[in-house]
Amino acid sequence: MTSIPQASVDQLPADAAILDVREDDEWQAGHIDGAVHIPLTDVPQRxxxxxxxxxxxxxxxxxxxxxxxxxxxxxxxxxxxxxxxGMRAWEASGKPMTSGSGAKPTVI
Structure with a gap:
């Protein structure tokens, strides 16, 4: 298996292009503003x-x-x-999130 490039949440550039591959309910609960949401199973087709x-x-x-x-x-x-x-590290570092429900953003 080849090694997968990794970056910590603190290494992301301010203008990073972010793809969120979580499920719809996870996205709605809390996500990075400006991220693109495509659930993992849909990525190959999208x-x-x-x-x-x-x-x-x-x-x-x-x-x-x-x-x-x-x-x-x-x-x-x-x-x-x-x-x-992932989003657990993002939330733990206090980085801003938004939710799709209007409720306080959280990671589920």
Missing amino acids: LSELPEGDPIYVVCRSGGRSARATEFLNSSGIEAVNVDG
């Missing part, structure tokens, strides 16, 4: 919807699903980096 970026930073709840998406994207010739620790 490549045309990926955010513009080189690389694309991929996030999920803790890093497992985003690692799979990162591996797939890189094998497809799209430069991608897994966000180590």
